Amino acid sequence: MMQLYYEAADGTILNLMQNGIYAQDPEALTQNTWSYTTISGVNGLARVKRFYKNVQTAKMKLSIMAADKEEFNTIMYEMHRIFEKDVRNMTPGKIWWNNFYKEGFVYSTSNDDYEELFESVEHEIEFLSVNPSWIRRTTYQYRAQANETGTLDYPRDYGYDYDRSDILEVLENKCIGEANFELIFYGAAVDPQITIGGNVYGLETTLKEGEYATVNSITKKIRQYSITGEETNIFDKRDRENNIFQKIPEGILAVLRSKEMQVDITLYDERGEPEWI
Structure with missing residues (x-):
């Protein structure tokens, strides 16, 4: 119904x-x-x-x-x-x-x-x-995994340098064209970052256990939240060598992160009509 x-x-x-x-x-x-x-x-x-x-x-x-x-x-x-x-x-x-x-x-x-x-x-x-636009939000969750040491040898070249402390996953953007997004980095983490479709999204900050940081490409806001919920503007803590607000490309994308990194990626599917049923 x-x-x-x-x-x-x-x-x-x-x-x-x-x-x-x-x-x-x-x-x-x-x-x-x-x-x-x-x-x-x-x-x-x-x-x-x-x-x-x-x-x-x-x-x-x-x-x-x-x-x-x-x-x-x-x-x-x-x-x-x-x-x-x-x-x-x-x-x-x-x-x-x-x-x-x-x-x-x-x-x-x-x-x-x-x-x-x-x-x-x-x-x-x-x-x-x-x-x-009509908007649908879809969230993809990436959680911490057991860490290993050494190097990785994938059967195809994704264009990244990585070792066993990294993990390579995929994200499928089914939106019509590039998508706006919100990233949530969870602590504990030092200088959290994730690479999506070749673009690096990173912050130069420290997140304690229970803290988190958000990056929103629509509002162009970057915020850090303490365990007690206190909000801090950390716009100046963004990685300035990359465009942290770069929209997520359409299609199946490679996602590179450290195995300890925990992050949510919410895509905003913006279109002229909603799905009817």
Whole structure:
């Protein structure tokens, strides 16, 4: 069964397919439009210079049907409070379509066909997406393994120098093109790094047991967290010889790390439409 719900910035969930709220035309949310610019080409004919996406809006009708007046008022009040709070706080929520989400605000609502005797109304919402893409997050976990000494001789050349303290694994990026990502390095580790598809992602910092550091290519933030949860900006601790925010290429990629290194890699699959089912 399809899942469709709104997740507020504070984590509150509003189901849009049950409990008295029923989306009538969720496919309206899947509209996908690229904007474009043109330049004059030879013979005066225009040609496309680039494609890009702006913020987008979509309208969706919700049928509100309650068992009694009290339930109806509760549904309408809670729905308005959730949407209104995110707009007033300027904190986008998420509309989830199964495993995909789109960030934005429900910034406009209207009502039609109110039936007081049946505690029902047709409630139209308009969603403003701050990021026009549907996003699915997929996390790959790489954990510590028993260490050995010596050298490794793989049957094919991956273009890396490594010994038995390293491990060579794979990561498959099934996204459409390069993918944004978040890395989480776990302590204990000194100068943690990982090589993905030939690019080195590394930090010049020390992580104690229980500490971790995050690298996010979307926000361009690098943070370190202590055991107690204290957050420190360690942007200046990045490996400056490599681009730590380089997107992850599409396809099957070699992943090189030390066997003691523990790291999570989350890929952001960004696309114009979610997977329908």
